[in-house]
Amino acid sequence: LAKTTQPISMDSYEGQEVNITCSHNNIATNDYITWYQQFPSQGPRFIIQGYKTKVTNEVASLFIPADRKSSTLSLPRVSLSDTAVYYCLVGRGNQFYFGTGTSLTVIP
Amino acid sequence: DAEITQSPRHKITETGRQVTLACHQTWNHNNMFWYRQDLGHGLRLIHYSYGVQDTNKGEVSDGYSVSRSNTEDLPLTLESAASSQTSVYFCASSETDPAEAFFGQGTRLTVV
Numbered sequence: 072l073a074k075t076t077q078p079i080s081m082d083s084y085e086g087q088e089v090n091i092t093c094s095h096n097n098i099a100t101n102d103y104i105t106w107y108q109q110f111p112s113q114g115p116r117f118i119i120q121g122y123k124t125k126v127t128n129e130v131a132s133l134f135i136p137a138d139r140k141s142s143t144l145s146l147p148r149v150s151l152s153d154t155a156v157y158y159c160l161v162g163r164g165n166q167f168y169f170g171t172g173t174s175l176t177v178i179p
Numbered sequence: 180d181a182e183i184t185q186s187p188r189h190k191i192t193e194t195g196r197q198v199t200l201a202c203h204q205t206w207n208h209n210n211m212f213w214y215r216q217d218l219g220h221g222l223r224l225i226h227y228s229y230g231v232q233d234t235n236k237g238e239v240s241d242g243y244s245v246s247r248s249n250t251e252d253l254p255l256t257l258e259s260a261a262s263s264q265t266s267v268y269f270c271a272s273s274e275t276d277p278a279e280a281f282f283g284q285g286t287r288l289t290v291v
Contacts, residue, residue, distance in 0.1 A: 112284075114271070115269070169222040
């Protein structure tokens with residue numbers, strides 16, 4: 072079961088780009104990398120998923136280097152509403168580990 | 180719109196009582212999951228199901244059980260509630276890859 076390491080917390084000013092890095096040294100060949108966002112008193116919400124290189128959607132980008140031992144979630148021009156906990160997951164099927172996430176606070 | 184709902188949203192129960200938390204999804208997803216969330220632990224998988232009559236144990240399954248009699252529902256039962264089971268419980272469902280899951284709003288359970 073591949074475990075992940077993320078910074079516990081981050082602060083950013085409104086309008087800046089935020090990059091959250093996740094370390095997953097024992098990622099398996101078939102594992103995907105997935106990021107979720109969670110607001111207080113709500114369930115997690117899927118943001119983005121990737122296997123290698125770069126994935127982009129309307130919300131974020133996910134950068135995965137060739138060795139896949141880490142990944143970076145990039146949030147462009149954050150707003151106050153992006154204040155949340157962000158989880159990096161690595162796995163496939165039922166075998167994935169949520170971890171404690173990164174608490175992002177966006178400052179006006 | 181399709182959705183996933185949990186009930187109740189809040190519950191207080193006494194130690195030793197049997198408690199059932201409901202989870203209902205209208206996406207017709209085959210995969211359903213139960214997690215608990217505690218401070219300092221993130222979300223931990225309790226049980227999961229890949230279809231009707233299929234149930235599997237997760238990381239923290241002791242003291243919990245589930246049953247899957249139809250596609251829409253996966254109730255979680257605490258056979259004999261303990262104070263250590265005070266937590267926020269989340270149900271989730273997914274169509275294919277379990278990592279792309281939709282979560283419910285959660286049930287806050289307090290065992291006194």
